[in-house]
Amino acid sequence: MIIDKSEIIENIQIADGIWQMVFKSSGIADRYLGAGQFVSILVDDNWEHPIRRPMSIADVKDNKVSIIYKVFGSVTQSLTQLKSEDYIDVLGPLGNTFNVDYNLIYPILIGGGIGLSPILNLSKSLAQKGIGVTTIIGAKTSNEHFLQHNPNNNMFLCTDDGTVGINGTVIEALNIVLKDIKNPKIFACGPEPMLFSIQKMLDKKSIPGQFSVESCMACGMGICQGCAIPNNNNGYHLVCKAGPVFETNEVRFD
Amino acid sequence: MRLDLTDLTCKIGSVKFKNPVFTASGTFSYGNDLPEFVDISMLGAIITKSITYELRVGNPPPRIVETPSGMLNSIGLANIGVNNFIKDIIPLYKNIDTKIIVNIAGSTNDEYIKVLKDIESVSSDIVGYEINISCPNVEHGGMELGVDAKLSNKLITELRKQTEKLLIVKLTPNVTDISKIAEAVEEAGADAISAINTVIGMGIDIVKRKPTIYKTYAGLSGPAIKPIALAMVHKISKTVSIPIIGIGGIVNGENVVEFLLAGASAIQIGTANFRNPNVGEIIVDELNQYLKENEILHYSELIGKLNLYE
Numbered sequence: 001m002i003i004d005k006s007e008i009i010e011n012i013q014i015a016d017g018i019w020q021m022v023f024k025s026s027g028i029a030d031r032y033l034g035a036g037q038f039v040s041i042l043v044d045d046n047w048e049h050p051i052r053r054p055m056s057i058a059d060v061k062d063n064k065v066s067i068i069y070k071v072f073g074s075v076t077q078s079l080t081q082l083k084s085e086d087y088i089d090v091l092g093p094l095g096n097t098f099n100v101d102y103n104l105i106y107p108i109l110i111g112g113g114i115g116l117s118p119i120l121n122l123s124k125s126l127a128q129k130g131i132g133v134t135t136i137i138g139a140k141t142s143n144e145h146f147l148q149h150n151p152n153n154n155m156f157l158c159t160d161d162g163t164v165g166i167n168g169t170v171i172e173a174l175n176i177v178l179k180d181i182k183n184p185k186i187f188a189c190g191p192e193p194m195l196f197s198i199q200k201m202l203d204k205k206s207i208p209g210q211f212s213v214e215s216c217m218a219c220g221m222g223i224c225q226g227c228a229i230p231n232n233n234n235g236y237h238l239v240c241k242a243g244p245v246f247e248t249n250e251v252r253f254d
Numbered sequence: 255m256r257l258d259l260t261d262l263t264c265k266i267g268s269v270k271f272k273n274p275v276f277t278a279s280g281t282f283s284y285g286n287d288l289p290e291f292v293d294i295s296m297l298g299a300i301i302t303k304s305i306t307y308e309l310r311v312g313n314p315p316p317r318i319v320e321t322p323s324g325m326l327n328s329i330g331l332a333n334i335g336v337n338n339f340i341k342d343i344i345p346l347y348k349n350i351d352t353k354i355i356v357n358i359a360g361s362t363n364d365e366y367i368k369v370l371k372d373i374e375s376v377s378s379d380i381v382g383y384e385i386n387i388s389c390p391n392v393e394h395g396g397m398e399l400g401v402d403a404k405l406s407n408k409l410i411t412e413l414r415k416q417t418e419k420l421l422i423v424k425l426t427p428n429v430t431d432i433s434k435i436a437e438a439v440e441e442a443g444a445d446a447i448s449a450i451n452t453v454i455g456m457g458i459d460i461v462k463r464k465p466t467i468y469k470t471y472a473g474l475s476g477p478a479i480k481p482i483a484l485a486m487v488h489k490i491s492k493t494v495s496i497p498i499i500g501i502g503g504i505v506n507g508e509n510v511v512e513f514l515l516a517g518a519s520a521i522q523i524g525t526a527n528f529r530n531p532n533v534g535e536i537i538v539d540e541l542n543q544y545l546k547e548n549e550i551l552h553y554s555e556l557i558g559k560l561n562l563y564e
Contacts, residue, residue: 001289003530042529047477047505050525051320091530218318218325218528223283225329226318235311236332 001094001221002027005087009064011080016143017071018114019080023088026063032093035122036212036245039067039092040220043075051218052091053079056117056189056244059124065090070114094220095244098122098187098210100131105185105208107133108177110170110198112190113144118212118244119189134177138170138190171197178205185209186248196253209248215239260545261552262538264298264520266497267420267445269381271298271353274520274553275510275538278501279304279357279384279424280329281527284343285350288531295351296535301448301522302343304359304386307369309335313391319457319466324478324503325525326455328391328469331359336369340376347379354379355422359386361394363409370416382420385413385444388451390428390473400426400451403438410442422499424448427479427486433493440494448499448522449490450483476525477503484516491517491558505533507540514556 006023014020028039040052053075059066071077082088100107100122107126111119116137126133134154139145142163149157149165157165158173166173170190178184186209188198195211202209217227220240228236229243230252237243237251262273276299282288285300294300312332319326334342339356347354356373360366370383387406389396399405410423423439425432427450436447452473457466465471483502490498500518504510505526513521526533545553 002291003532047323049320050323050476050529051325052529216316216318218320218327218525219531221289221531222287223281223531224318224327224528225280225312225332226315226327228312228315228317228332230314236315 001031001092003089003091004028006065006090008082008084008086008088010084011082013080014068015146018068018144018146019071020058020066020068021079021082022064022066023090024063025065025090028065028090028092029060029063032057032060032065034097035118035125036097037093037095038220038244039065039090040094041067041079042089042091043079049075052220054094054217054220054240056121056212057093058117058121068114068117068120091220095240096242098212098245100126100187102126102129102131105183106181107131108174108181108184108186109133109135110138110174110186110188110190111136112138112170112188112194115188115190115194115212115214117189119187122187134181136170136173136177138173138194169197170194171201174198174201188212189214192253199248199253202248210245211248211251212244213239213246213251214244260542262542266422266499266520267382269353269420271520273298273538273541275534275541276301276355276499276520276522277527277534278522278524279386281524282531284339285352285354286343286346292531293535296538297352298520299353299355299381301355301384302357303333304331304357304389305333305336305339305369305373306331306359307336307365309333309338314468316466316468321455321457321474322478324474324476326457326467326472326474327452328467328472330391330469331389336372340372344373344377344379347377353381355382355384355420356380357384357386357424359389359392359396361392363412366409367412367416370413374417374419380419382422382445383413383417384422384424384448385410386424386451388424388426390426390452390454390471391469397426397428400435401429403434406435407438407442410439410444414443420445422446422448424451425486425490426451427482428454432486433489436490436494440496444496446497446499446519447490447494448501450479450486450502453479453482475503477505479503480509484512487513487518488516488560504537507537507544510537510541511544511556514553515558515560517558517560519554519557
């Protein structure tokens with residue numbers, strides 16, 4: 001990992017409250033290992049907000065790194081004000097990657113809310129390897145989606161209010177999708193309640209999977225010990241170091 | 255003629271450090287496992303994460319949340335325990351190019367003593383101990399000792415008998431009069447005082463109607479607590495003659511000068527390490543620059559040199 005003052009190439013709104021930023025960083029791109037890894041961003045130099053913001057990598061192409069972020073506080077709000085040719089302080093790449101043993105399984109990718117970022121990244125990298133996947137992206141309402149619902153292409157959107165795609169959560173969509181798939185393995189990222197629901201369902205059906213987990217963290221490199229998630233051993237994993245990707249049965253949300 | 259390189263050497267008790275910029279316990283691991291871009295040889299010393307007798311897994315999440323100019327944490331002294339520390343970490347200190355001070359915590363006086371004795375029995379590569387009697391995030395030991403002058407005195411007296419190495423006591427600001435605790439640990443034979451540990455705080459999530467941290471109360475750190483830390487260091491410096499290591503919201507060289515003027519002989523960087531673990535090196539450079547610009551031969555000329563209004 002490095003800390004890089006990276007030049008912004010693009011910073012645009014792609015859906016309601018959802019933005020995409022592309023910045024240049026050979027240092028981070030060279031060290032990047034794959035989908036699942038994240039960067040941690042310092043939005044301004046003053047100390048009003050002392051902590052970096054962890055954000056999953058949505059794509060790496062040549063020396064360009066993309067992130068997709070949701071605006072939900074003053075820090076992400078001020079992130080939207082940055083323009084191309086501005087510089088941003090980025091720490092990364094951090095964490096581990098999804099591990100897809102695609103010879104034996106059929107990948108079903110699930111992204112909820114801003115959790116779609118590593119999921120789209122994984123989807124792209126699998127497509128480049130010629131591996132077919134089914135993708136489910138969930139949001140509250142159609143405004144928050146920027147992709148097209150396209151079941152013929154194995155791309156399923158769902159919304160809580162039914163304004164686009166399947167009416168319901170990613171769980172309803174997953175139930176529909178699973179009917180036609182043999183040897184599925186689930187790769188999911190999203191809010192904790194969503195992952196918890198998926199975990200219970202996979203457990204019941206004995207389906208394997210991996211989660212990319214979200215967490216508050218102060219450092220992103222295992223020092224602050226802030227990003228603990230319960231394991232099955234009466235202890236904790238650190239999301240930043242042992243994760244953010246875990247086998248679905250390695251973490252506990254209860 | 256002035257030297258090109260400012261002399262930053264620092265002496266606490268009988269130990270000489272490269273410079274007065276140390277990293278605070280819990281913000282720099284055990285000095286290992288840091289990113290490769292961090293040059294620890296630039297630091298005066300590293301204070302390890304608190305070591306307890308048994309391994310501790312720490313508190314349930316959420317453990318950390320940002321606050322205006324600061325953060326709340328309640329990690330709960332998660333650490334590998336003294337046996338693993340001796341087996342896996344202490345051997346690494348043979349090749350480390352800075353001084354190591356081991357922070358010790360416990361639930362009882364016996365636990366503190368056992369941890370210190372065990373480390374004493376194996377290693378000469380560390381220069382001393384920082385005794386944590388000020389952690390706000392554990393139920394026993396920690397702060398309940400640090401708010402009581404008699405209990406603090408008793409513990410430090412016992413620990414003093416066990417070691418000739420540097421014995422530093424880390425104090426909590428969550429007391430009525432920190433001078434009383436400082437006096438008590440000086441009387442017990444402490445070589446230095448580090449101040450301050452985190453300030454008790456709380457955050458509330460109005461959507462969930464829950465505290466932002468699992469354990470409800472947590473430790474506030476970062477620039478938000480610097481004014482408290484400066485006041486505490488200043489008060490302690492009026493009471494004791496042993497050196498004070500100032501901690502609390504230091505993010506740059508100017509902040510170091512503030513703590514020196516308040517009466518600190520050295521400082522520790524805490525929260526700022528989370529944002530950039532290499533900030534220590536930057537702060538050393540900034541301190542150097544300040545001294546050169548102000549034609550100060552040695553930083554110790556600044557210690558306690560505050561001009562009060564009356």
